[in-house]
Amino acid sequence: MKQRYGWLIALAIVTLLVAGCGPQPATPTPKAAAGALPSAQAGATTAVATVAPTATPVPLDLATLPVDPDDWHALGSADAKVTIVEFAEFM
Amino acid sequence: MTKSYIVHSGAEVAAQAAECAGEQGKYWYMSELLFAQQSAWSGQTEAAGMFKQYAAELGLDQAQFDACLDSSKYADRISADQEDGQAAKVTGTPTFLINGSPMVGAQPYSAFQQQIEYYMAGGLPPTLILAADDFRSMGKADAPIVITEFSDFQ
Numbered sequence: 001m002k003q004r005y006g007w008l009i010a011l012a013i014v015t016l017l018v019a020g021c022g023p024q025p026a027t028p029t030p031k032a033a034a035g036a037l038p039s040a041q042a043g044a045t046t047a048v049a050t051v052a053p054t055a056t057p058v059p060l061d062l063a064t065l066p067v068d069p070d071d072w073h074a075l076g077s078a079d080a081k082v083t084i085v086e087f088a089e090f091m
Numbered sequence: 092m093t094k095s096y097i098v099h100s101g102a103e104v105a106a107q108a109a110e111c112a113g114e115q116g117k118y119w120y121m122s123e124l125l126f127a128q129q130s131a132w133s134g135q136t137e138a139a140g141m142f143k144q145y146a147a148e149l150g151l152d153q154a155q156f157d158a159c160l161d162s163s164k165y166a167d168r169i170s171a172d173q174e175d176g177q178a179a180k181v182t183g184t185p186t187f188l189i190n191g192s193p194m195v196g197a198q199p200y201s202a203f204q205q206q207i208e209y210y211m212a213g214g215l216p217p218t219l220i221l222a223a224d225d226f227r228s229m230g231k232a233d234a235p236i237v238i239t240e241f242s243d244f245q
Contacts, residue, residue, distance in 0.1 A: 071092065072113040072114075072116070072118040073092045073093045073094065073113070073118065074092035075092070075119075081210060081211055082189065082190055082206075082207050082210045082211060083092075083188075083189075083190055084092075084187055084188070084189050084203075085092055085093075085094060085187070085188040086092070086093045086094065086185055086186070086187050086188075087093075087094050087095075087096035087172075087175075087176045087179070087181045087184060087185065087186045087187075087188075088093055088094075088095070088096060088184050088185040088186075089095060089096060089097050089098060089099060089102035089105070089106065089184050090102055090105035090106065090109070090122070090125040090126060090129065091098070091099035091101065091102040091105070091129065091133060091184075
């Protein structure tokens with residue numbers, strides 16, 4: 001139990017350190033994939049919002065978030081190369 | 092596409108109003124109206140009545156809209172969206188998943204443009220290669236939890 005609390009405290013400290021360093025928006029790194037746009041990456045520091053630390057470094061599986069083009073929440077083509085899913089509220 | 096993720100009380104009724112407009116083909120019109128009139132209805136106990144007025148302004152079938160809103164017809168759908176958000180580790184609104192990569196907060200147009208151009212050019216979602224023998228790493232290679240810090244010395 002004591003060891004568990006120690007671990008949680010260590011995680012909290014690391015999280016605070018990361019937050020204090022001015023986190024960047026989640027932006028694909030050009031090293032991660034072929035065909036990346038170096039010039040696009042240069043603008044990464046212009047974003048204004050912060051990003052909450054994510055629990056895992058792996059990308060989310062879109063298969064778990066089905067995008068139905070017939071749904072009235074959806075706009076655009078079913079075979080679009082880029083899909084944006086927005087989680088929002090009216091407040 | 093958009094999914095409901097309710098953080099503030101009162102937002103769920105608004106989400107239901109949008110859904111009820113959606114079944115009459117006016118989801119996006121109602122969304123625009125709800126955001127535009129947010130200061131008017133937010134915190135009001137009679138917000139549902141105001142949403143019915145908005146439905147009238149949009150020319151919706153009033154009886155159908157009222158019945159939809161009064162019965163919380165789309166409560167399950169909103170709950171399902173909420174569960175999707177929790178599964179995607181959403182913690183606040185708005186959160187965007189662009190080809191699965193999260194972007195949090197009200198971002199400028201350029202932030203979206205950057206990401207979209209990246210994927211249109213054939214970019215892949217980011218993957219992080221973790222090397223335990225890298226001098227920037229600490230801990231075991233097979234640790235169940237990995238923390239990656241992106242930082243600078245400023």
